[in-house]
Amino acid sequence: MAVTSARNGSSYGCSHYHYKYFNFPVDTIDSRFGGIPSAIPSFEWIPVSWDSAQYMVTPAITLALLGAIEFLLCARIADGLIHDRHDSNQELMTQGVANCTVPFFGGMPATGTIARTVTNIESGATTPVSGIVHAATLLIIVLFGAPLAKNIPLASLAAILMYVAWNMGEWKKFVDLKQFRLPYRITILSVFILTVALDLTIAVEVGLLLAFITLIYRISSLSRCELALPSDFPGLHNQQGRIDAYRIHGAIFFGAVKLLEKIEANLPTQTLLLDLKNVIYVDTSGMDTIMELAHLCKILNIRLIICGLAHQPLEMAERSDFISTLPQDAFHPDLASGIAAATF
Structure with missing residues (x-):
């Protein structure tokens, strides 16, 4: 199809063209950005x-x-x-x-x-x-x-970008989304849609926010607190209500502090044991909750024994001066030795 210059009518005489019959503007690098x-x-x-x-x-x-x-x-x-x-x-x-x-x-x-x-x-x-x-x-x-x-039409550059974008997209990944949980699917689709519709910067911001929320939810859902059973620890036989032992798994952070709050509502009369051997992380909110639990036990004259405190939870306990608030015999390497000390 013939094209003519928008300025002087000569063929290919400048960098901004119009189609002869449909009068479509054809922007070039020169006409849009000045060369x-x-x-x-x-x-x-x-x-x-x-x-x-x-x-x-x-x-x-x-x-x-x-x-x-x-x-x-x-x-x-x-x-x-x-x-x-x-x-x-x-x-x-x-x-x-x-x-x-x-x-x-x-x-x-x-x-x-x-x-x-x-x-x-x-x-x-x-x-x-x-x-x-x-x-x-x-x-x-x-x-x-x-x-x-500078005379390259922007339309041709757009076609090249579309071709590159199509080839770089791993489209089969959308089919694989069905095997993942709903939060992950929402995160991936949101980032994809925002990248195409708005901007990569906005997509990254929203994607990080959704990933943080998903991570917090997953870690809090994986954290759990279990009451130690007499069948696993014979030392607890006939001690329920007097000596209770809880085994905590996962992380004690601001999203999972309710685990310890439930313990506060069911305190024993004599001794409370907390097994932190399977706790991988404790943040400041979690340590504050542990210290509040220890303070409540002190007020109610309940002996508190901490078992299996190691690695990052131990470091956090040392930095928060939690260890200095309890006597030396309140810390034991595992739950079995803690139960033996409580029933001695």
């Missing part, structure tokens, strides 16, 4: 003052965090494609040095992009040399091909 610079930007010092810098702290931190997340996400996807493992510290240091340098040459903060990385790998790239070749190719285009590249 491509054909020279390397020169160094220019950026004047910085406190009046301007104080308004940039929050946006800078936000960009740094989102940039790091996107960069590591890109590296993780590349790992899966080439079956390798990246060095996160090296990747982040490289991005940080680059983003601290380019503003002095008129550049903007950037991260590793998934589209170009996947395209590079699909073309056979397996080492960092491919990134150097990619940058050198762009440099050659800028220095020597800018007068020609």
Whole structure:
């Protein structure tokens, strides 16, 4: 179909074209963005003052965090494609040095992009040399091909991007979603829809929020508290109501402190034993709840024995001075020795 210039009617005389019969505008790189610079930007010092810098702290931190997340996400996807493992510290240091340098040459903060990385790998790239070749190719285009590249229609670039996006999408993963739980499916579909409809940055933010909520829910649902049975520990025979022992599994954090609150409502009359051997994590909220339980036992003259306190829970107990609030004989390495001390 014939096309004519929108300015002087001559064929292919400028960078903004219209279809002759339908009068459709055809934007090019030149008409939309003013062309491509054909020279390397020169160094220019950026004047910085406190009046301007104080308004940039929050946006800078936000960009740094989102940039790091996107960069590591890109590296993780590349790992899966080439079956390798990246060095996160090296990747982040490289991005940080680059983003601290380019503003002095008129550049903007950037991260590793998934589209170009996947395209590079699909073309056979397996080492960092491919990134150097990619940058050198762009440099050659800028220095020597800018007068020609500026006339490239944006529609053709859009078609290339759609082709790349279609090939980089692992569409069979949507079929595999049926084997996962509903929260995971909601997270994956939300990130996908928001990436396409809005922006990757918003999708990452929402995805992280949903992932945090899902993680908290899963950990709290896996944490449980069980009353030790006389069949497992003969020392508890005929001691129910006087000496009670509870075995806690999972994590004691703000999402699972109700486990200990239930114990407070059913305290024994003489001795309470807590087996923390299978507790993998205790946060400040969980430790505060344990200390409140210990304080309540002290008021009611109930002996409290802690069993199996080790690793991170032990470190948290030491940092919160919880250990100093109880006598030395209140701590035992396992539940069996704690029951023996309680019934002695």
